[in-house]
Amino acid sequence: MSQRVAVAKMHGARNDFVLIDERAPHVTDYPSFARRVCDRRGGIGADGLLVVLPSRSADACMRIFNADGSEAEMCGNGMRCFVRWLYERGGLHREHLVVETLAGPIACTVRSADPGHFVVEVRITEPSFPPPDGTAGIAVSTGNPHRVYFVDDVAGYELAALAGPAPRANVHIVQVLDEHGLRVRHFERGVGETPACGTGIAASAAAAIRTQRAVSPVRVEVPGGVVDVAWGEQGLVIRGEAVHVFDTEVDLPPASGSAR
Numbered sequence: 001m002s003q004r005v006a007v008a009k010m011h012g013a014r015n016d017f018v019l020i021d022e023r024a025p026h027v028t029d030y031p032s033f034a035r036r037v038c039d040r041r042g043g044i045g046a047d048g049l050l051v052v053l054p055s056r057s058a059d060a061c062m063r064i065f066n067a068d069g070s071e072a073e074m075c076g077n078g079m080r081c082f083v084r085w086l087y088e089r090g091g092l093h094r095e096h097l098v099v100e101t102l103a104g105p106i107a108c109t110v111r112s113a114d115p116g117h118f119v120v121e122v123r124i125t126e127p128s129f130p131p132p133d134g135t136a137g138i139a140v141s142t143g144n145p146h147r148v149y150f151v152d153d154v155a156g157y158e159l160a161a162l163a164g165p166a167p168r169a170n171v172h173i174v175q176v177l178d179e180h181g182l183r184v185r186h187f188e189r190g191v192g193e194t195p196a197c198g199t200g201i202a203a204s205a206a207a208a209i210r211t212q213r214a215v216s217p218v219r220v221e222v223p224g225g226v227v228d229v230a231w232g233e234q235g236l237v238i239r240g241e242a243v244h245v246f247d248t249e250v251d252l253p254p255a256s257g258s259a260r
Contacts, residue, residue, distance in 0.1 A: 004249040007250055008244065012243070013226070016047055018037045020033075020050075059098050074101045081244075083110065095109060096108070124235070127140055145169035172185065182214060182221065205220055205236075206229075206236060
């Protein structure tokens, strides 16, 4: 009989994830597992895999694998889902949590624990703006690399063509609605066009604020919903819902190497 592992399906602004608890290890190859469970035809279907791991320096460690098996440094929408899971199912039922990531420790706060409106605030890595490299757009790092393009209307662009066949950064097109409002579309490395990208929402808002196109706080409309961003003395903070969709179990494939 094959071994089975419990998984949760969750989303933040319809940027969806499969989450597994690996504090007691089960999976030997995370990239392969991510490709299998994230497949929208043959698996559960998701933009990425969130892996819960123990941490010596924080409440837990989060690793993120895109649908193609590549690993990401951070994920703002995924982090909200991760914190909800820790709070409700992971034995860490408290308002303030710190999560270890490849982008460093991320401080998170549960603002509403209502199951129908579970809201998490995530303090994103302080944005940095690498110098221009001769290509179009504004380079921004918020834990992941991003390139932000300001346009008159986000509906009129083919994102895949803009990103190119092998983008080194997540690509975002941004329409300024007013000084406190943006509309954004996203193309993520290893996934493609997604309904939302948490660190990309943060990068887009930071780029708009830095170039005086917007003023904090900023309400960002994305295809999957709305996420609020503030940039001030508390750093760069995003706030939005985390939605639990369902729990299930999946068969583990035979061991085929290690991702640890």
